[in-house]
Amino acid sequence: MKKIAIIGGGVAGTTAALTLAAHECQITLFEKKSSLVGGPPFCHLHAGGNLYPDISIDQCIRLLEESFWFYRYFPFAVEQRPTLIVVPKKCELDPRYLVQRVQVLQKRYKKLCEEYGFAPFGDPKEYYTLFFEEDLKKACKIGQKDFPKTPHEWLAPVSAELKKENIKFPLILVQEYGLNIFRFSAGVDTVLNSFKNVTVKNGCEVLSLKKSGDGFEIEYKNEKSLDKDRYDIVINAAGFESEKIDRALHLKKERYLEFKAAYITRWDNDAVWPEIIFHGKRGTKNGMAQFTPYAFGFVQMHGMSKEITLFEGGLAKSDSQNRSPLNRSFYEKIDLGWDERELAQRTAKAIEHFKDFLESFPKKAKGYFKPLYGIQQIPGKNPDLRAAEVDIVSKNYFRCEIVKVSSAINMAKEIQKEIFKEVKENFDYLKILEEESLKQKAAEIARQRGYPSELSTLLNPPKLFPQTELPEHFIE
Numbered sequence: 001m002k003k004i005a006i007i008g009g010g011v012a013g014t015t016a017a018l019t020l021a022a023h024e025c026q027i028t029l030f031e032k033k034s035s036l037v038g039g040p041p042f043c044h045l046h047a048g049g050n051l052y053p054d055i056s057i058d059q060c061i062r063l064l065e066e067s068f069w070f071y072r073y074f075p076f077a078v079e080q081r082p083t084l085i086v087v088p089k090k091c092e093l094d095p096r097y098l099v100q101r102v103q104v105l106q107k108r109y110k111k112l113c114e115e116y117g118f119a120p121f122g123d124p125k126e127y128y129t130l131f132f133e134e135d136l137k138k139a140c141k142i143g144q145k146d147f148p149k150t151p152h153e154w155l156a157p158v159s160a161e162l163k164k165e166n167i168k169f170p171l172i173l174v175q176e177y178g179l180n181i182f183r184f185s186a187g188v189d190t191v192l193n194s195f196k197n198v199t200v201k202n203g204c205e206v207l208s209l210k211k212s213g214d215g216f217e218i219e220y221k222n223e224k225s226l227d228k229d230r231y232d233i234v235i236n237a238a239g240f241e242s243e244k245i246d247r248a249l250h251l252k253k254e255r256y257l258e259f260k261a262a263y264i265t266r267w268d269n270d271a272v273w274p275e276i277i278f279h280g281k282r283g284t285k286n287g288m289a290q291f292t293p294y295a296f297g298f299v300q301m302h303g304m305s306k307e308i309t310l311f312e313g314g315l316a317k318s319d320s321q322n323r324s325p326l327n328r329s330f331y332e333k334i335d336l337g338w339d340e341r342e343l344a345q346r347t348a349k350a351i352e353h354f355k356d357f358l359e360s361f362p363k364k365a366k367g368y369f370k371p372l373y374g375i376q377q378i379p380g381k382n383p384d385l386r387a388a389e390v391d392i393v394s395k396n397y398f399r400c401e402i403v404k405v406s407s408a409i410n411m412a413k414e415i416q417k418e419i420f421k422e423v424k425e426n427f428d429y430l431k432i433l434e435e436e437s438l439k440q441k442a443a444e445i446a447r448q449r450g451y452p453s454e455l456s457t458l459l460n461p462p463k464l465f466p467q468t469e470l471p472e473h474f475i476e
């Protein structure tokens with residue numbers, strides 16, 4: 001039986017373990033942190049790439065397809081709420097350009113639903129909805145719902161808050177859902193620990209590896225002891241630290257590393273909001289503003305300017321020696337945490353970033369919490385790449401290179417095909433998940449990592465099994 005070592009228990013490593021476990025093999029998953037999926041954060045399922053007007057429509061379609069499957073595998077981590085796309089007057093984008101793109105995406109989504117018989121993002125007819133100025137007035141009258149169901153109900157809480165004089169119309173409500181990292185972590189931990197052929201080694205760092213006959217010898221540190229084992233296959237899923245594993249095998253790979261952060265605040269508002277994107281040119285002071293609502297008035301904010309989410313020197317290319325290229329201060333933030341003053345300042349700037357768009361949020365937002373942050377890798381020469389999967393370096397060494405988490409499914413399928421010549425899909429593992437214990441475990445993980453446990457709460461937990469069925473009426 002093949003012995004497979006997976007180095008890194010982020011989304012890439014856990015997805016590889018979960019899918020490979022359907023085959024006859026023995027898997028060891030090494031994760032140096034105390035829990036799984038504790039690396040760079042994620043909050044958005046990029047089901048159409050509508051946050052990225054600069055990427056090609058082909059990349060958008062690929063993100064849509066990958067997200068379709070991501071939902072199928074990980075419904076327990078999905079927050080079922082749409083995203084409102086807004087183009088500010090200051091931004092040179094024309095909303096009609098975005099409308100053309102969602103039309104293409106809607107067609108592709110409809111085809112996927114027909115082909116596979118399920119509709120994770122709802123009725124394809126409502127994949128997107130356009131709103132004009134008069135719709136905002138109508139939406140104000142709808143009033144707040146406990147949980148909005150129609151596109152107009154989703155618009156209702158936002159309509160009174162939006163500063164209409166600063167935005168272009170139409171607005172686009174698109175079914176790009178949210179993701180919850182704490183739920184993902186809790187769910188995959190439960191599932192992987194239930195598999196007989198998977199050993200999860202948390203708190204276990206791979207120190208070195210070398211070729212050994214047809215396979216590899218891996219040396220690892222477990223609490224206080226050092227150990228060695230031999231494996232037939234190695235999957236390098238170490239995220240931005242993949243280069244260290246490559247280096248041990250004298251392999252080189254070009255990649256970018258990017259440090260980014262999203263900030264948390266809270267405001268007095270009990271309505272259920274969609275996520276909102278206010279587009280803007282990345283890296284400028286008017287860079288895109290992303291408003292991500294959580295339960296109990298918590299809000300996560302991205303601002304794509306160097307004073308908020310992006311950092312001076314925060315994007316760097318790996319040098320030819322494959323050494324870590326970012327300034328030491330970024331790695332220190334990961335290992336030791338943030339300087340309190342910098343965190344307070346950046347959070348305040350993030351709140352202010354919404355002052356041209358939202359009436360009361362910038363005045364009502366209070367306080368700051370530990371930010372969600374980390375370093376992500378972008379393989380190759382193009383730092384704008386958003387859809388990438390896996391580099392099959394040899395028949396027994398794989399390097400996972402996902403940029404967005406949705407790519408993990410295609411990545412895992414490629415690895416399965418290469419090792420076992422077939423892809424097995426079995427969603428029975430979802431049956432072992434139970435909402436109440438998942439909720440508690442996710443809250444505990446959030447607390448352990450220093451976040452308010454409220455951030456682990458889904459406003460609208462999806463059905464885990466069976467999953468969203470195809471609405472009967474949508475196929476004309």
Ligand SMILES: Cc1cc2nc3c(=O)[nH]c(=O)nc-3n(C[C@H](O)[C@H](O)[C@H](O)COP(=O)(O)OP(=O)(O)OC[C@H]3O[C@@H](n4cnc5c(N)ncnc54)[C@H](O)[C@@H]3O)c2cc1C
Nearest residue numbers: 008010011012032039040042043044206238239403404405
């Ligand atoms: C601020 C921010 C916001 C983001 N938002 C989104 C979003 O909304 N949607 C989205 O799709 N993507 C988002 N991303 C990108 C997303 O976080 C990454 O694509 C994803 O987490 C990468 O997963 P991974 O498994 O490849 O790497 P990681 O999550 O980094 O996992 C690698 C793991 O390997 C472990 N490891 C490393 N070296 C060793 C070793 N020697 N031994 C044992 N373990 C080791 C690490 O501890 C880590 O847990 C965001 C990124 C950032 C920084």
